[in-house]
Amino acid sequence: MSDARPIGVFDSGIGGLTVVKALRELLRSENIFYLGDTARVPYGEMTDMLVAEDVKMVVIACNSASAVALPKLEQTLSVPVIGVIKPGAQAALAATRNRHVGVIGTRATIKSGAYERELRALNPDVRISVRACPLLVPLIEEGWLDDQLTDGIIARYLKPITHDGIDTLVLGCTHYPLLADAIARFLAGKVKLVDSARNCAKAVEQLLDQQSLRASREGEGGLQVALTDAPDTFLGVARRALQLEIGEVQLREVLHATKL
Numbered sequence: 466m467s468d469a470r471p472i473g474v475f476d477s478g479i480g481g482l483t484v485v486k487a488l489r490e491l492l493r494s495e496n497i498f499y500l501g502d503t504a505r506v507p508y509g510e511m512t513d514m515l516v517a518e519d520v521k522m523v524v525i526a527c528n529s530a531s532a533v534a535l536p537k538l539e540q541t542l543s544v545p546v547i548g549v550i551k552p553g554a555q556a557a558l559a560a561t562r563n564r565h566v567g568v569i570g571t572r573a574t575i576k577s578g579a580y581e582r583e584l585r586a587l588n589p590d591v592r593i594s595v596r597a598c599p600l601l602v603p604l605i606e607e608g609w610l611d612d613q614l615t616d617g618i619i620a621r622y623l624k625p626i627t628h629d630g631i632d633t634l635v636l637g638c639t640h641y642p643l644l645a646d647a648i649a650r651f652l653a654g655k656v657k658l659v660d661s662a663r664n665c666a667k668a669v670e671q672l673l674d675q676q677s678l679r680a681s682r683e684g685e686g687g688l689q690v691a692l693t694d695a696p697d698t699f700l701g702v703a704r705r706a707l708q709l710e711i712g713e714v715q716l717r718e719v720l721h722a723t724k725l
Contacts, residue, residue, distance in 0.1 A: 466677055467679060467680055467681040468521050468677075468678045468679065468680060469496065469680050469681065470496070470519055470520060470521040470678075471495070471496035471497055471498040471518065471519075471520050471521070471686075471689070472488065472492075472495055472496070472497050472498070472520060472521065472522055472524060472669065472673075473498050473500070473512075473515035473516075473518060473520030473521075473522065473523045473524065473544075474488070474497060474498070474499045474500070474523075474524040474526050475499070475500045475501070475502065475508075475511045475512070475515060475523065475524070475525060475526065475527070475530075476499075476500075476501055476502065476525075476526040476527040476530070476639060477501075477502045477505070477527050477529065477530055478501055478502065478503055478527075478699075479501050479503070479692075479696070479699050479700055479703055480526075480527070480602070480605075480638065480639040480640035480703075481499065481501065481526025481527055481639045482499065482501075482526075482690075482703045482707060482709060482711075483526075483639050483640070483642040483643065483662040483703075483707065484524060484526035484549065484639055484662045484665050484666065485497055485499050485526070485688065485707075485709065486662070486707045486709055487660075487662045487663045487665065487666035488524075488666045488669060489686075489688065489709070490666070491666045491667065491669075491670055492666070492669070492670055492673070492680075492686070493685050493686065494679075494680045494681060494682050494683065494684060494685060494686050495673075495679075495680050495686040496680065496686040496687050496688075496689075497686065497687070497688045497689070498515065498518050498520055498689045498691070499526075499688065499689065499690045499691065500514055500515055500691050500692075500693075500717070501690070501691070501692045501693070502692075502693050503692045503693055503694035503695075503696070503697070504692075504693035504694035504719055505693075508530055508533075508534040508538070509541075510719065512538060512542060512546075514717060516542070516543065516544065520544060521544060521545075521678050522544050522545040522546065522547065522669070522672065522673070522676075522678060523538070523542060523544060523545070523546040523547075524546075524547055524548075524665065524669055525538070525546065525547070525548040525549065526549060526639050526662070526665070527549070527639060528549055528550060528570055528571070528574040528579070528637050528638055528639065528661065529571060529573040529574050529577070530548075531548030531549050531550045531579065532550060532573075532574055532577035532579035533577065535548040535550075545672055545676060545678075547665065547668055547669060547672055548665075549639065549661045549662065549664075549665040550579050550580060550583050550637075550661070551583055551668070552661065552664040552665045552667065552668040553580070553635050553636075553637065553659055553661030553664050553665070554580060554583040554584045554587060554635070555587065555664070555668075556635075556659045556661075556664040557584065557633050557635050557659045558584065558587055558588050558591065560633045560657045560659055561591070561632055561633040561657075562632055563630070563632045564588070564590060564591050564592060565591075565592040565593075565594070565629070565630050565631045565632060565633075566584060566591055566592070566593055566594075566631060566633045566634075566635065567593075567594045567595070567596070567626040567627070567629070567631035567633065567634040567635065567656070568580045568581075568584075568593065568594075568595045568596075568634070568635045568637045569595070569596050569597075569598045569601075569622065569623070569626075569634065569635070569636065569637055569638070569641065570595075570597065570598070570637030570638045570641075571597065571598075571599060571602065571637075571638050572597045572599050574597075574637050574638065575595050575596070575597040575637075576597070580593070580595065580635065580637055581593050581595065594625075594626040594629045594631055595626075596622055596623070596625065596626050598618075598622045598638075600618050600622075601615075601618070601619070601622070601638070601640065601641060601644060602638065602640050604618065604644075605640045605641075605643050605644060605699075605702070606640075606697075606698070606699040606702065607698075607702075608698070608699075608701075608702040608705075608706075610643055610644060610646075610647065610702075610706060611646075611647065615644070615647060616647055616650070616651070619644065619647055619648055619651050620651055623648070623651055623652070627652070627655070627656060631656055632655075632656055632657065633656060633657045633658075633659060634648070634652065634656050634657070634658055634659065635659045635661060636648070636658060636659065636660055636661055636662075637661060639661065639662055642660050642662050642663070643702075643703075643706050643707075645658060645660060688709070688710065688711065688712070689712075689715065690711050690712070690714050690715070691714070691715035691716070691717045692714055692715070692716060692717070693716070693717055693718075693719055694716070695716065696714050700714065
């Protein structure tokens, strides 16, 4: 049995294309439909739009949305749904040797406490250091991925939590894998990086197998990208940095707003 329906991926913008990149590398035969909420639509409508595309599962490629919306979506969606936080937490606990994990993310993700809850649910004895890094997303969206200014800001954000003694760092924003090389340079091999996008892709693979939803392994799957507002310059940054063949971007009109 095979299931050729696409995997639906959504994010509050375009940063979730890092998850798409990881999915494309790991699951080459799968079709993917990506919906970026560039118009800032409530998540309920986003998932309605994906289900209308006859997706076989929904991937919430956004840490903030995973923290806020996943529990409700798990109850209401008619297809399996997965977020990025639990896979990232599981990978961090598998990687750490001193049981001290660091997490960086947007203010919304860090304020939600979602990673602390997930990490402690999996291992109550884990030590956790978190840091909001609000300037990183704008720098990434400007395309300043290899820049002295960006390197300096990374150092300023990460010094306090590396001095705390972490041995593992979770990139708790789907934009951040685009800065993985710069962050790794600062860490100089002393701290292991956990890419929540890559680990989310691995979790998707496991769920596809568990639910017998895999596409035929013959041929390569396609990628469709739709946005709820006109694309900005970051789409070009993502195309170049991720080397994704995105093709023509669809614009989807928002007809009504439904709330969770």
